[in-house]
Amino acid sequence: MLTEVTATRYVTPLREGGSLPGIVEADDLGTYVMKFTGAGQGRKTLVAEVICGQLARRLGLRVPELVTLQLDPVIGLSEPDQEVQELLKASGGLNLGMDFLPGSLGFDPLAYEVDPREAGKVVWFDAVINNVDRSWRNPNMLVWHGDLWLIDHGATMIWHHNWPGAQASAAKPYDASDHALAPFAPDVAAAAAELAPLVTRELLEEVAADVPDEWLVDEPGFGATDALRAAYVEALLPRAATIHERITLGPRTERRASQPPGWLAERLAPRPQAVEKDRTETGKDSTT
Numbered sequence: 221m222l223t224e225v226t227a228t229r230y231v232t233p234l235r236e237g238g239s240l241p242g243i244v245e246a247d248d249l250g251t252y253v254m255k256f257t258g259a260g261q262g263r264k265t266l267v268a269e270v271i272c273g274q275l276a277r278r279l280g281l282r283v284p285e286l287v288t289l290q291l292d293p294v295i296g297l298s299e300p301d302q303e304v305q306e307l308l309k310a311s312g313g314l315n316l317g318m319d320f321l322p323g324s325l326g327f328d329p330l331a332y333e334v335d336p337r338e339a340g341k342v343v344w345f346d347a348v349i350n351n352v353d354r355s356w357r358n359p360n361m362l363v364w365h366g367d368l369w370l371i372d373h374g375a376t377m378i379w380h381h382n383w384p385g386a387q388a389s390a391a392k393p394y395d396a397s398d399h400a401l402a403p404f405a406p407d408v409a410a411a412a413a414e415l416a417p418l419v420t421r422e423l424l425e426e427v428a429a430d431v432p433d434e435w436l437v438d439e440p441g442f443g444a445t446d447a448l449r450a451a452y453v454e455a456l457l458p459r460a461a462t463i464h465e466r467i468t469l470g471p472r473t474e475r476r477a478s479q480p481p482g483w484l485a486e487r488l489a490p491r492p493q494a495v496e497k498d499r500t501e502t503g504k505d506s507t508t
């Protein structure tokens with residue numbers, strides 16, 4: 221079971237995140253990134269965060285500690301933003317918390333070197349969980365105290381959106397050509413040799429047991445929540461054993477800067493007058 225704490229103060233929304241996660245303080249004096257059950261992405265996103273985050277941690281990959289966070293929406297009453305107010309109101313009860321890494325920076329492939337072994341582990345792990353959200357456009361990795369940390373495992377395990385087709389879906393290949401770590405020569409074979417044997421039925425049952433019951437109840441086709449937990453195990457177990465044979469890395473690509481969010485891109489783009497002035501001063505076209 222994950223440790224359960226209670227949110228005591230809503231600090232600020234994290235606007236970079238599509239699901240509008242928030243920073244909160246809790247009664248254990250910790251600071252957490254809170255992901256809300258009431259967010260439009262739905263509670264399956266939180267189930268995926270727990271199963272994949274806990275699996276990664278058990279395999280020795282760096283993911284900040286996860287907790288469950290009790291929320292009384294009353295703590296957000298003075299929050300001026302209506303969108304945040306509504307999110308808090310829709311999320312009373314148990315939510316997900318991830319330890320906040322203060323001073324961490326978003327992963328920048330041009331500024332941070334990843335060795336092929338570590339890159340291989342991350343790509344292999346993302347293939348196992350079918351993560352579609354670690355591309356160079358949106359790397360969902362942080363650099364903290366010189367180390368790489370993985371966050372945001374909400375968009376994974378696509379098969380949990382259609383359980384009748386889960387086995388077939390979980391047998392599909394993984395296209396890693398857009399992966400943020402594809403340019404770092406990921407040694408996927410070494411990663412699979414080291415990590416695949418660790419992904420046992422027992423380990424998967426333990427990480428599935430960390431998902432709170434209330435995020436699993438009433439799933440169509442499943443009576444008890446334990447039956448649904450078992451379905452996650454049955455999908456991941458065979459995939460972990462063989463997915464390394466079905467990972468496409470594509471041709472070796474150059475490292476590309478991840479894309480800034482729209483509002484920042486606009487500010488970074490050279491203003492037309494500035495380019496014009498530059499041309500007249502230097503006598504040449506600075507855009508070429």
Ligand SMILES: Nc1ncnc2c1ncn2[C@@H]1O[C@H](COP(=O)(O)OP(=O)(O)OP(=O)(O)O)[C@@H](O)[C@H]1O
Nearest residue numbers: 234236237238239240253284318319320321371372
């Ligand atoms: N544990 C953490 N410590 C510090 N900053 C974090 C942490 N988790 C998330 N963040 C910051 O918050 C942003 C949003 O988090 P995250 O990607 O998990 O949210 P999301 O709503 O799932 O986003 P997405 O739009 O990628 O689906 C991250 O890009 C990062 O800047």
Ligand SMILES: [Mg+2]
Nearest residue numbers: 237238360372
């Ligand atoms: Mg994200």
